[in-house]
Amino acid sequence: MYSIVMDLGEKISILAGAAKFDASCASSGSTGRGAAFGLAKPAGVCHSWTEDGRCVSLLKVLFSNTCRFDCAYCVNRASADIKRTSFTVDELVELTLQFYRRNYIEGLFLSSGIFADPDMVMEKLIETAKKLRTEAGYGGYIHLKIIPGTGEKLIRRAGLYADRLSANIELPTDRSLQTLAPQKSGKVILGAMEEVAGAGAQFEEDRRRIRFLPRGKTSAPVFAPAGQSTQIIVGASPEDDRQIISLSGALYRKFSLRRVYYSAFVPVGAPVRGGVSDPRLPDIPGPPLVREHRLYQADWLLRFYHFSPDEILDQSTPFLDPHLDPKTAWALKNLDQFPLELNAADYEALLRVPGIGAKSARRILEVRRSRSLSFDGLRRLGVVLKRARYFITLAGSFLDRPDDPRRIRRILSDSDGAGLQIPLFEF
Ligand code: SF4
Structure with a gap:
């Protein structure tokens, strides 16, 4: 009309x-x-x-x-x-x-x-x-x-x-x-x-x-x-x-x-x-807003964390987990690569730790040149210890051991799809 x-x-x-x-x-x-x-x-x-x-x-x-x-x-x-x-x-x-x-x-x-x-x-x-x-x-x-x-x-x-x-x-x-x-x-x-x-x-x-x-x-x-x-x-x-x-x-x-x-x-x-x-x-x-949200997070992995599409999802897992961000889901599937010793890890390996973003990975490398890292110091560098704690060591010390993926999954799951916004944050 x-x-x-x-x-x-x-x-x-x-x-x-x-x-x-x-x-x-x-x-x-x-x-x-x-x-x-x-x-x-x-x-x-x-x-x-x-x-x-x-x-x-x-x-x-x-x-x-x-x-x-x-x-x-x-x-x-x-x-x-x-x-x-x-x-x-x-x-x-x-x-x-x-x-x-x-x-x-x-x-x-x-x-x-x-x-x-x-x-x-x-x-x-x-x-x-x-x-x-x-x-x-x-x-x-x-x-x-x-x-x-x-x-x-x-x-x-x-x-x-x-x-x-x-x-x-x-x-x-x-x-x-x-x-x-x-x-x-x-x-x-x-x-x-x-x-x-x-x-x-x-x-x-x-x-x-x-x-x-x-x-x-x-x-x-x-x-x-x-x-x-x-x-x-x-x-x-x-x-x-x-x-x-x-x-x-x-x-x-x-x-x-x-x-x-x-x-x-x-x-x-x-x-x-x-x-x-x-x-x-x-x-x-x-x-399907939760699905959209997880796709944005997966896209973030492609663009900033150097993941390939095949690493994020494979034939046996064609959909992103609605309750877990895709980086944590990847880490739990690849626990053999953790814990990561932050005093020795290179930039690419740091990027794969849940709770460490591109900015905090760069800061870790910078600080490491002049002094040793501490768990408290990591917080100040922007590391989200709530997520990272299961996947890292500092001079061999753990905050929490990555020994039970089901327990970690339960703790790090968000029941509501968390946020539902285009991610502008590091995870
Ligand atoms: S998506 Fe674009 S091309 Fe298709 S009906 Fe809508 S306005 Fe037209």
Whole structure:
């Protein structure tokens, strides 16, 4: 149903609501989980976290919620009976600018339903970003979604105005994509990621080369300096955690992705026309948030603790333990590698101890150069002794012996899935 006259406030409310299911900017709605900031924010403003854990506010909206595609898991799918609307480029530029000038936001996350040919939709997103950058004096962050099916040239142009680009892989296998999002193609999505990675590397190379050119030729354009990310929906299709983590590992390796975001499948409210739910979707009571949380922790192991996907999960254990963080689960499965003598262990071995993160591992190495370590001192270095105590020795002394994995598991289990936030902490 299309509205001919709709005020901007109503458009924002519709197009911000329609964007909230995209997790690929690590954001939370201002009234959603993780949003304990106590500030009343205008519609569409949500919180997001930077690589270094800083919280930023983003205007997260769709250009349009009209879509030709019919992805079963999406509230904006063509068959959903919802109110449709679109911004104009000028409306969106003005809105972003107003929010930015009033300090409501530090950035814009812009995606869109596919209301026309993918290139035409992408053109609108690029035009918005370009106008903000080159005409409106906007200096904030911009994250643009790559519309599935966009051509190479436009992907390259998008990276000239956006800080970050993302093409959502959505589902872990092509088979599930064909079932739930038949108009999408894994090959096309991976092709877009490859294009972004290739363009990023090429622009970086150009910038390096230009440094050696004579004066006056000293600038080369920057391409999406915050890199690319993607989103995988968890629980809408039958794949296990092992398949998801293997896919993430491959995406990080092949396309230098900065982040893979995991989005627990939300049984979408709007029924297809006629009031019937989509039979292709699982009948679950609510989003699998604990599973999403454990996947984020496993992802942390891939990115910061140098684990390979096969070490985290194998054929005999295809799902992450809902009650135990994946690093502790790994340590309990590999007790022959513990206890670790902290006075002698190298950085890689330290990283594998539950309760020792990258920062505390570096501090241990630093302190070890000038003085001996003590259990009390470890606390001051950021080691979480509650977890680490079963896995370490100092000059041969134990705090607790790793002799009974079932007892350690009982003590270190969290019954509630602990936290349910994207991890920004070391574990
Ligand atoms: S392409 Fe699919 S996921 Fe994207 S807006 Fe359209 S229906 Fe939703």
